[in-house]
Amino acid sequence: MKLRGDGLEIDLPPGWEGKIYRREAGQSALHAGTFPLPAGDGDFGTQAITSMPADGVFVALLEYDPDLAGVGLFAPSGKPGKVRSADASPKGLHRALKGKAGVQRFFTDGDRAFCLYIVMGQTTGGRQHLDHANSILRTLSIDRKSGTKGKAP
Secondary structure, X not given: OEEEEOOEEEEOOOOOEEEEEEOOOOOEEEEEEOOOOOOXXXXXXXXXXXXXXXXXXXXXXXXXXXXXXXXXXXXXXXXXXXXXXXXXEXXXXXXXXXXXXXXXXXXXXXXXXXXXXXEEEOOHHHHHHHHHHHHHHHOOEEOOOOOOOOOOO
């Protein structure tokens, strides 16, 4: 299934669910998971990862103010490469959740600053789903112009 909106595009495999929406400040956000995603969840998927199955994977791609592009945490240019299960750690989560690990990658693509946040169950199934997450991230396309409301193209 192709998911497209706000200058983002990604291909999701069968069994994955996803959505693209505008954050409160006007920047784009993408959520994808190997399980049903709750409606009205927070940007970092607090409800989703709390209810995520032990072998699940949750992916959030969050855009930040274009003034941050290329600066500090967002200095790395281009989409992040492959995420390995060894990269994920319980310390990578926004709040500790037993049996889950997370990883964050900050980057800039064009004039757009992003945080990629992946949470996975620490089971064999979770590691296998991480391979699928890497596959969908390879299909990620980001328009060069900012997705922020009111920003000139």
